[in-house]
Amino acid sequence: MTDLSPASTSAQPVRGEVPRDVLVRWLNEYLNVGALPDPSMNGLQIEGTDMIRRVAASVDTSARSLQEAADSGADILLVHHGLFWGEALPITGPHRLRVRTALMADLNLYAAHIPLDAHPEVGNNAMMARALTLQNTEPFGDWQGHKIGLAGELPFVQSLQDFADRVQKLTGEICLVHGGGIPHVHRLGIVSGSGAGAVAEAAAMGLDTLLTGEPEHKYFHDSFEYGVNVVYAGHYETEVFGVRALAARLEDEFGLPWQFLHLPTGL
Known part of the structure; x- marks a missing residue:
C-alpha cells in the first residue's frame, strides 16, 4: 500500500511528475485544510490534467494569472486567493472568463487561504x-x-x-x-x-x-x-511568502519545477 503522508517521498513513481490526485491529497494533508474555519473553498477548485509536471504559484486568481500559468507550461496553479468563497456564483462575465481560461488550458487550480496564513x-x-x-x-x-x-x-x-x-x-x-x-x-x-x-x-x-x-x-x-x-x-x-514556500516545498518533495507569477495589486 502506497504511503501518501506528507512526510513520504514514495507517493510518486518518478521524481519530476506526480498524479494530480496524489498531489492534491498530499497538499490537503500537509496544509490540514479542514482544520480552520474559512469562507474560501480550500483545496482543488478546478480539475485539470491528471499528471503534474510543473507548478505555478500566484497570490490571486485572475484571468491573467491563469493564462500566465498556462503559458508557462504549468499543470497546476497554487493560489492564496481562489475563485470560490462559500457562495454560488453564476458562470458569467469575468468569473466565466477565469473558469474558461483554466478549463481551456486543462489547468488545475488549488487554493489555500487561511491554512496558508x-x-x-x-x-x-x-x-x-x-x-x-x-x-x-x-x-x-x-x-x-x-x-x-x-x-x-x-x-x-x-x-x-x-x-x-x-x-x-x-x-x-x-x-x-x-x-x-x-x-x-x-x-x-x-x-x-x-x-x-x-x-x-x-x-x-x-x-x-x-x-x-x-x-x-x-x-x-x-x-x-x-x-x-x-x-x-x-x-x-x-501574502507572497506562503505560495512561494509551498511551491518550493513541492519541488523538494516531488522534484516539480515551479515559477512564481508576480502580479502585484498595490493593495
Whole structure:
C-alpha cells in the first residue's frame, strides 16, 4: 500500500511528475485544510490534467494569472486567493472568463487561504517571522477562535523607521506606518493580509508593534488609542511568502519545477 503522508517521498513513481490526485491529497494533508474555519473553498477548485509536471504559484486568481500559468507550461496553479468563497456564483462575465481560461488550458487550480496564513512551516506569517528573525514566538492573531499569526521578539531593538525600512526591503513596497506607540520596535505581532483588527490583541499581549497588510478605516484610531505601532506592508506583499514556500516545498518533495507569477495589486 502506497504511503501518501506528507512526510513520504514514495507517493510518486518518478521524481519530476506526480498524479494530480496524489498531489492534491498530499497538499490537503500537509496544509490540514479542514482544520480552520474559512469562507474560501480550500483545496482543488478546478480539475485539470491528471499528471503534474510543473507548478505555478500566484497570490490571486485572475484571468491573467491563469493564462500566465498556462503559458508557462504549468499543470497546476497554487493560489492564496481562489475563485470560490462559500457562495454560488453564476458562470458569467469575468468569473466565466477565469473558469474558461483554466478549463481551456486543462489547468488545475488549488487554493489555500487561511491554512496558508497559519501553517507553521510555509505559512505567510511563519515565513515573515523567519525572515525578520523573530524569537520566542507564540500564537497570535485571532481568527474565529484560532490563532493564525505569530508574536515574538526581535533579536535587537530597532527604531520604528528602521524597522519599516527593513520590512520595505523584504517586500519591495513602501510601508504605511501609524506610530501610535513607543518610537521603537522590540515585541512584534504579525498577521498577514487583513490583520488591522489585531491591534487590541497586540496591546493585551504587551506588543509594541503590529505588522500586517492593509489598513481598514474602522481601525484607524486603534493604533493611537491602544498605544501600538502598526506597520502596513500591503495585503498582496505580505501574502507572497506562503505560495512561494509551498511551491518550493513541492519541488523538494516531488522534484516539480515551479515559477512564481508576480502580479502585484498595490493593495
